[in-house]
Amino acid sequence: MGLTDRLVRGLMPLVPRPLVWTVARRYVAGADVRDAVRRIKALRADGFGTIIDVLGEGIASLDEARAAAQEYIRALDALRSVDPDCPISVKPTHLGLSLDRDVCAELLDDLCRRAAAESRRVRFEMEDAPTIDGTLDVFEEVAKRRDNIGCVLQSRLFRTAKDVERLLRSVPALDVRLVKGIYLEPESIAWTEGPDISRSYVELARALLDGGARLGLATHDDEVARACEQLIAERGLDSPPTAQRTYEFQCLMGVRRRFAEALRDGGHRVRIYVPYGKDWHAYSMRRMGKNPDIARHVIRAAFGREG
Numbered sequence: 001m002g003l004t005d006r007l008v009r010g011l012m013p014l015v016p017r018p019l020v021w022t023v024a025r026r027y028v029a030g031a032d033v034r035d036a037v038r039r040i041k042a043l044r045a046d047g048f049g050t051i052i053d054v055l056g057e058g059i060a061s062l063d064e065a066r067a068a069a070q071e072y073i074r075a076l077d078a079l080r081s082v083d084p085d086c087p088i089s090v091k092p093t094h095l096g097l098s099l100d101r102d103v104c105a106e107l108l109d110d111l112c113r114r115a116a117a118e119s120r121r122v123r124f125e126m127e128d129a130p131t132i133d134g135t136l137d138v139f140e141e142v143a144k145r146r147d148n149i150g151c152v153l154q155s156r157l158f159r160t161a162k163d164v165e166r167l168l169r170s171v172p173a174l175d176v177r178l179v180k181g182i183y184l185e186p187e188s189i190a191w192t193e194g195p196d197i198s199r200s201y202v203e204l205a206r207a208l209l210d211g212g213a214r215l216g217l218a219t220h221d222d223e224v225a226r227a228c229e230q231l232i233a234e235r236g237l238d239s240p241p242t243a244q245r246t247y248e249f250q251c252l253m254g255v256r257r258r259f260a261e262a263l264r265d266g267g268h269r270v271r272i273y274v275p276y277g278k279d280w281h282a283y284s285m286r287r288m289g290k291n292p293d294i295a296r297h298v299i300r301a302a303f304g305r306e307g
């Protein structure tokens with residue numbers, strides 16, 4: 001990362017919240033579930049599937065974990081009349097993983113039970129490296145009882161190939177969202193260069209498809225998407241009608257819309273991830289940290305050097 005990018009990231013915390021919101025609203029539906037519902041309706045009208053996420057992570061008490069679970073229940077209610085097919089996506093530390101693994105598993109199990117009652121799926125996300133063992137343990141435990149749960153795996157990590165082998169053995173009908181990984185991990189445990197992370201992504205996608213997993217290809221990378229399309233075509237996975245396919249592409253709301261449209265127009269199912277919640281500020285700062293161009297624009301506006 002260059003000096004300017006480091007400077008831009010260093011300045012981001014000083015930007016006033018209202019100004020952050022002017023940019024954040026591209027990535028975040030709003031603070032309330034009704035904001036998410038509005039975005040979901042619009043995305044469905046444009047031919048996209050959706051994923052809903054309640055923003056939040058690293059909570060400090062189990063009461064907050066229970067409150068997060070309640071918000072997910074509200075989201076399930078709100079989705080009923082809007083999108084019968086929209087899964088919910090949950091961060092492990094938002095449900096208390098780092099405080100009490102048993103409580104986290106109970107809350108996740110309850111959400112899966114409620115979601116299953118309306119044929120909806122739940123995705124247990126992946127956070128930074130220290131949380132991975134706990135996340136996979138809870139995921140495997142809940143997957144023994146619920147068949148509507150999936151997890152996320154990150155291609156930047158060396159360990160992921162082994163995790164794929166483990167999960168293909170332990171979880172019947174494994175359902176994985178494959179991502180590069182947003183957390184910058186040390187080079188002792190992760191690839192740090194883009195080409196290595198992308199190569200790992202495609203290798204893992206191949207292993208998961210060949211292992212019979214249901215696969216969410218969550219990327220906005222042209223080359224990675226092209227390589228995955230080739231894997232899909234070689235295996236004839238795009239032959240069944242869209243609703244019966246075992247793969248889909250997934251993108252973040254507000255990121256590379258034309259890329260998502262091109263995949264949709266190419267006949268693939270594409271889901272857009274719609275985050276909402278009162279914790280929009282922390283989430284937005286992370287997204288902008290990932291894209292120094294946007295962050296630079298915000299900094300200029302904040303500190304009077306727009307243009």
Ligand SMILES: Cc1cc2nc3c(=O)[nH]c(=O)nc-3n(C[C@H](O)[C@H](O)[C@H](O)COP(=O)(O)OP(=O)(O)OC[C@H]3O[C@@H](n4cnc5c(N)ncnc54)[C@H](O)[C@@H]3O)c2cc1C
Binds near residue numbers: 182
């Ligand atoms: C549906 C979904 C769910 C995810 N869930 C998780 C998760 O549980 N755990 C996790 O660690 N990561 C998660 N991620 C994030 C993921 O790990 C990557 O950080 C993110 O997708 C960027 O990687 P990329 O494959 O798009 O490739 P990149 O090489 O990072 O990006 C490809 C292109 O897209 C643009 N781009 C990518 N991201 C942004 C952005 N935020 N703003 C503007 N432009 C951008 C880049 O500028 C570049 O042009 C998720 C991503 C998606 C799409």
